[in-house]
Amino acid sequence: MSWIPAPVSRFFHRTSSPPYFYALADRFIPWLTVIFLVLLGAGLYGGLYLAPTDYQQGDSYRIIYIHVPAAWMSLFIYVLMAVMGGIALIWRMKLAEVMLISSAPIGAGFTFVALVTGSLWGKPMWGTWWVWDARLTSELILLFLYMGVISLYGAIEEKRAAARAVSILALVGVVNIPIIHYSVQWWNTLHQGPTVSKMDKPSIHVSMLVPLLLMAVAFKFYYLIAVLQAAKLELLKRETSSQWVKALLEKQA
Amino acid sequence: MPIIQAFWAIIRRDLLLAFRRRAEMANPLFFFVLVVALFPLAVGAQPNLLRAMAPGVIWVSALLAALLSLDGLFRSDFEDGSLEQxxxxxxxLSILVLGKIIAHWLVTGLPLLLVAPLLAVFLGLPEQAMGTLWLTLILATPLLSLIGAIGVALTVGLRRGGMLLSLLVLPLYVPVLIFASGAVDRAASGLPVNAQLNILLAMLLSALVLVPLPTAAALKMSVN
Amino acid sequence: MSWESFLYMGGYAIYVWPAYGVTALVLVVNIVLPVLQRKQLLRELTIKQKRSQAR
Known part of the structure; x- marks a missing residue:
């Protein structure tokens, strides 16, 4: 690709070589863990202890500090997967394939968390565990999309082919996500269920907003740690017979 | 042979093949009618209830019928090697794929229009909604074939891809289901449906342009 | 604020704490599982390598 400056493309090529990436991940994970724990501690302290009780919802609103960041992450990771898929399809970059497939379970996990916490929040607010509210419904469909990616990758034996299939699926999915989102929203206004305005946050006080943002950033760092761990496993699985894995084993022994 | 001719040749060939197996052609239709007929048996035959459920029931059944017929889209070509050809x-490849999808829709989607009035009568759908039901079927069943084609292309190389296919395709069908049944629902209560039909049309046109590309890429992946 | 009233969460404890618990569980599983699987894989590979060297 001529329009990418040479140093940048060299950097990418070096970083994307499996042994280099493996070592790099090992070097970064401790730092990322420290940052994550600090942010998490600050976010939880601010959210669960410092932030005042909501005058309408009482303390049940404190679920927001995991529900909303998890919902953000679930979308963010899917979009990221589609980007990886595009890179994997265009440049045939192995590392992008590995990152794509390593992200899927984490994204599915966050989607699941968003659903469960949304339901746990909904119970005191709506009186039932589940209402077909636009946000929960979109999140449910997103979970199905994640499940499709994970199952498709598992079903195809040849892993390079599986990675291509999953890349295509992720791209198709990401084009559909906005359409699904808006169709669900339209459907929700048509069949107006219980009020959903309580779960929206019209004007949120700073003491409530800061912990929310801290948690959101903490989740981003968590994602980095988790995806690096999963990518290390996936790289090893794919390259069991390569030279660098043998060298790694000897160094460990 | 110019590309246009190849495109028509694919359609003609697939239609001919389908016509030779006429008995199979009727299967999605029977399935469609059967699923709709199950609902009154399951929820009871109160006319009010059935009328309220009719758009949703008809559309979910159409969706399932389309899903069931999808497997035939590339399966036989994959097995006898004509896909490799x-x-x-x-x-x-994307143009040829488009031809195959259109042929598939003509065989499995279009006939659904024929039985739609029968089902509307079964469920007591008001007559004023009939035109909208037809229109949504015309606009949305091709969408089902198009979106489904991506899923089939991804799973055609697998021996047991059927269940996986539904898992991949059904979430992508959600907007189609929402707008199509929504339109019929509104028409039944005498409301305007232009917006829904326009959205379906826009989705159809963009799918016609966009779908052949990932489908072709996925077929290449599956065959190799 | 005492520990009891903190844990009580204004009466919403049965909703708030399970939500945080499930989240913690999912997050921990998504880290621990790949790490354990990698350790297992490395062990298997080491055994395999030793065997091939012994031969």
């Missing part, structure tokens, strides 16, 4: 042909 298509990949080797000098023409753009």
């Amino acid at each position: 298509m990949l080797l042909s000098p023409h753009a």
